[in-house]
Amino acid sequence: MLDLNNRLEPCSICKHEYTTIHLESTSGWEIHVCASCVEATKYNFIWMCLNCGKIYIRPKSLVIKNINDYELRKAYARCANMQIIQGLDMCMECDPDRLFNSMNVMKIEAQC
Ligand SMILES: [Zn+2]
Numbered sequence: 001m002l003d004l005n006n007r008l009e010p011c012s013i014c015k016h017e018y019t020t021i022h023l024e025s026t027s028g029w030e031i032h033v034c035a036s037c038v039e040a041t042k043y044n045f046i047w048m049c050l051n052c053g054k055i056y057i058r059p060k061s062l063v064i065k066n067i068n069d070y071e072l073r074k075a076y077a078r079c080a081n082m083q084i085i086q087g088l089d090m091c092m093e094c095d096p097d098r099l100f101n102s103m104n105v106m107k108i109e110a111q112c
């Protein structure tokens, strides 16, 4: 869901660009993303920890290659052409065992 308003807010991903691009998930979680970070979602998966706010950016091809679980890899491969930012309820620093082992995340789609 892409929504434009006139309020400039710091980008939630890079933290230094100001942007009016504002994304909202169906669950009401919202972030601001600048144009260059939206662009980055074309080539990278971006995760944001909703617990500590840390951002993880990984190249899509690398992520898909490194997933051992067949079903999970298929799920991520399906997302490879989408521009998404995923919200993790815990990141690897908050909980090292939970790194990307679940698709049970809030998904924000910039474009699909
Ligand atoms: Zn940004």
Ligand SMILES: [Zn+2]
Binding pocket: 049, 050, 051, 052, 053, 054, 090, 091, 092, 093, 094
């Ligand atoms: Zn965290």
